[in-house]
Amino acid sequence: MNRTYYLVLFLLGMGLTQVSVAKLNIFACEPEWASLAKTLGGDQVTITAATTAHQDPHRIEPRPSLIAKVRRADLLVCSGAELEVGWLPMLQRQAGNRKVLPGQVGYFEAAEQVERLGIPKQVDRSMGDIHASGNPHVHLDPNRLLTIASALSERLKTLDPSNAAHYRSRFDDFTSRWRQALKRWQRIAKPLKGARVVVHHQDWDYLFDWLQIVKAGSLEPKPGLPTSAGHLVKLRQALIQEPAGAIVYTHYQSPKAANRLSQLTGIAALELPYTVGGGEGVTDLFSLYDETLKRLLKVIP
């Protein structure tokens, strides 16, 4: 009896110490949000990124390991706007963790914090894999990113009020560094204004909107559909009429289509990092923008 009593006390004690040192457990759907959460949360949060820069965030298997991670999460940080519609709802339904369900404070959708581009007037599958709530690739506009960072920081404070001062100071630090970097990016990116660029998928709409780059065509005939030989021929003809400065794609997309069009037209094919981890030295959001601009400026001087 006595022994049982001590065992219970011991377990209770273990439980209590665990609670007092437990960090906020964050499940980030994509690497860009893992990076932002790390910057804003510092050592008060533990972060798991569900995907890497090598994986297409539209197409992720709802793997057992991801269910286990969602089960233990305090907060999900995702792009939203239906980017993860093919896998996240399945994870949420299977994990049995009510803290992170839609509408709960433990579910944060980045795209919901900002105005979105490309909201279709009507949705029809013949138009390809389009998102009714607009383009979800919001992290490639630095202004929108700041709005999202502010909302995410507020969310961290709500979930973990005892560390509110810590989160506030980290956000202030991030904001001032981001604003400085933004000035620098705007200055060096001037030559890109008005440039015409062919894309693989509509990943770059926000980046182009910010830099005033003109989208000269898309390798996917419809969003989400693989390219075809016939489509490349059409693109080539359009590009002869009105040339472009680059054909961009990212790590998780096969470079074949971009290289083929590059051969057909002589326009440079260019891999851009797209997200954190998508290129050498791209270790956070700052280096993501630095590297993206550097690579674009190399082919569009």
Add this chain to the structure above:
Amino acid sequence: MYFHISIATALLLALCSSAVVAAEGGGFNPAISLILDGRFTSYDNGTDYELPGFMLGGEAGRGEEGFHLGHNELAISANVDDMFYGKLTAVVADHEGDTEVELEEAFIETLALGHGLAVKGGRFFSGIGYLNQQHPHAWDFSDAPLIYRGLFGDQLRDDGLQISWVAPTEHYLKLGGEITRGERFPAGGASRDGKGAGSLFVKMGGDIGESQAWQIGLSHWQADIEDRTSGGHHHDGAAAEIPTYSGDSQVSGIDFVWKWAPDGNASERNLKLQAEYFIRDEEGTVVMDDGSDTPETSTYNGKQKGWYLQTVYQFMPRWRVGLRYDRLESDNRGSDEEVLSEAGLDDEGHTPERLTLMSDYAHSEYSRLRLQFAKDESYEDADNILTLQYLMSLGPHGAHRF
């Protein structure tokens, strides 16, 4: 659970009108999804299908010849409120010239119990095995593995309650249990006051690096069976004697799936390997019901087992190839071997096996065209089966399970 065509039409019309309202409202609640499945099949054999050593029931059979419709289904699902999720799936099929609607699934599931717990109630596919919970449109081949055909009549589903729990551990661990009515094949009679069957299952899984993921499952199903008839609805009803089984039934299984994609990016290339093994023990009585007062009877002690191994490889976007091997074995004994033989429980010295090749093309993630060839030696007359199939998905369609 069939109801008449006019009700089916009314249901469809009601759905269409509600879909229009939902679209106009700009919302997607409830989600309505339609699966279209059509086939052309050619067989070398014209004989009636049988699976020596197994009493067939449920959906089991080899399917129709020539052009025919497959598994066309309409599903409506939505979160009911912040606590419950609900789903109904109706299968619309032609059955001996009549169009019928079968209620395939109708269940509710808790959303927000928390602590890894979930409760499901209604009619649902059992959580045992790997393939059992997947809808036929998510299968990699156009038909079920032989062991699913032999034991479950293609798939095990029943009316009841399921409780499952996901452990808060580093690795995925899920425990589940079900208690169900026990009226549908392979149970029968809704014994124990309508709680005649039950199951337990465990699933574990994880990743190996970035490129590989695996899951392993163990399951057990048990039922007290009263008068399970077999012969299914695929026979033309000419048989005067209907074999029925009463007694105890225990099924145990192990399932394994492993997936690979370079860097975990499955959109270009990916590989899936899956295998399941089931064993069934039955002890009871077989009666050849011929309508008389003194039908032929035998004690029955049945041992049936089987496995399949399949692999599917997507070698470029849109294109996949697959290979499957099936094998069954049975050792059924009883007081009157002749009765067992009439009931189809004699393996006739034959080991059922089948080799299936598949290739499919998905224009988008919503459309798929499939060509399948099977060398079917599941009964004594070896058959070559060629199947051409389309599978299309309309409307919002949620993610498939791992």
